[in-house]
Amino acid sequence: MRILGIETSCDESAAAVVTDAREVLSHALYSQYAQHQAYQGVVPEVAARAHLEILPDLVARAMEEAGLSYKDLDGVAATTGPGLIGGVMVGAMVAKTICALYDLPFYAVNHLAAHALMARMTDDVPFPYLLLLLSGGHSQLLIAKGVNDFTLLGSTMDDAVGEAFDKTARVLGLGYPGGPALEAAALHGDGARFALPRPLVHRKEAHLQHTFSLSGLKTAVRRKWEELPAPTPQDCADMAASFQVAVGDILVSRLSNALRAQSQNALNINHVVLAGGVAANAYLRGRLEETVARFGMILVAPPPKLCTDNAVMVAWCGVEKSLCGPPDSLDFAPRPRWPLTELTGAK
Numbered sequence: 001m002r003i004l005g006i007e008t009s010c011d012e013s014a015a016a017v018v019t020d021a022r023e024v025l026s027h028a029l030y031s032q033y034a035q036h037q038a039y040q041g042v043v044p045e046v047a048a049r050a051h052l053e054i055l056p057d058l059v060a061r062a063m064e065e066a067g068l069s070y071k072d073l074d075g076v077a078a079t080t081g082p083g084l085i086g087g088v089m090v091g092a093m094v095a096k097t098i099c100a101l102y103d104l105p106f107y108a109v110n111h112l113a114a115h116a117l118m119a120r121m122t123d124d125v126p127f128p129y130l131l132l133l134l135s136g137g138h139s140q141l142l143i144a145k146g147v148n149d150f151t152l153l154g155s156t157m158d159d160a161v162g163e164a165f166d167k168t169a170r171v172l173g174l175g176y177p178g179g180p181a182l183e184a185a186a187l188h189g190d191g192a193r194f195a196l197p198r199p200l201v202h203r204k205e206a207h208l209q210h211t212f213s214l215s216g217l218k219t220a221v222r223r224k225w226e227e228l229p230a231p232t233p234q235d236c237a238d239m240a241a242s243f244q245v246a247v248g249d250i251l252v253s254r255l256s257n258a259l260r261a262q263s264q265n266a267l268n269i270n271h272v273v274l275a276g277g278v279a280a281n282a283y284l285r286g287r288l289e290e291t292v293a294r295f296g297m298i299l300v301a302p303p304p305k306l307c308t309d310n311a312v313m314v315a316w317c318g319v320e321k322s323l324c325g326p327p328d329s330l331d332f333a334p335r336p337r338w339p340l341t342e343l344t345g346a347k
């Protein structure tokens with residue numbers, strides 16, 4: 001089975017062809033950094049126009065690289081939410097047009113599910129697994145029980161982790177895209193130099209054990225940064241490293257709480273999957289790997305290029321959906337908001 005996947009929910013335009021034998025036949029990806037650089041962040045209207053301009057070429061390239069014509073496909077999958085609605089509409093419309101022209105099944109892919117299922121393609125992870133999903137718009141701890149079956153344990157009460165990276169990078173003058181820039185700056189920094197808060201980590205209330213909070217940390221960085229009379233590159237590296245260590249502590253504490261609860265519930269979970277753009281961060285991967293190992297479990301994080309937005313995960317999610325239920329209607333309306341707990345279809 002060969003599925004074309006299309007991703008346009010934020011600032012990455014991408015198309016890929018993936019098989020049910022876990023082969024990636026092609027992947028064409030364009031990051032719209034140049035279009036958004038001047039604004040220090042993603043501008044929805046600019047993103048939508050760029051997707052519209054770039055996507056037809058990317059799809060053609062993905063098909064050519066795979067050595068296929070449209071009639072050789074077994075379906076087309078596109079991200080239909082959640083995300084910036086203009087871009088999502090562009091990707092969904094291109095996918096639906098191909099399906100209508102070549103009489104192919106259409107798969108409406110939830111972007112978060114695509115991140116969540118990527119590790120099943122790369123590492124064949126069985127359900128159920130504990131999922132730490134960290135992207136620019138979402139930070140969630142879940143139990144993945146099936147392709148369309150996710151239980152939410154906790155999420156963020158303010159900023160997503162990726163958003164905190166991006167905002168902190170902007171304060172430190174590291175620009176956009178912030179996450180990778182902050183990680184690079186932190187490599188040369190002293191993570192113990194600045195004392196920064198770890199919100200919620202010491203709270204004992206049961207309902208807060210799996211909840212994230214990042215905004216107090218981000219604000220503390222800004223205050224301390226503004227107190228420095230003339231910040232040097234070393235100050236910047238030290239602040240970036242101190243921020244990253246604090247994020248690591250927050251994630252380790254949330255995940256440890258979930259792992260402790262799971263071992264008590266005896267749900268037979270052996271794997272923890274790390275997904276979303278922030279999962280590309282080598283420091284955080286290392287911290288979380290140690291944590292999971294302490295509980296005698298296995299951490300699976302896809303290769304960094306498949307953690308940040310890409311079309312391989314969308315095509316793979318299409319493969320998974322096609323194996324467990326009927327395709328979606330061409331009338332499926334794109335959704336700016338679409339929680340993982342509101343997927344429909346066979347489990």
Ligand code: KG4
Pocket residue numbers: 010134135136137138161162163165166177178179180183276277278279280281282307308309
């Ligand atoms: O999953 P993703 O590519 O797009 C969304 O669905 O949001 O995640 C993007 C987020 C951004 O906030 C970006 O700064 C963050 O992931 N990110 C990172 C790294 N690479 C991307 N954060 C920390 N370290 C990284 N290396």
Ligand code: ZN
Pocket residue numbers: 111115135136276277308309
């Ligand atoms: Zn994403």
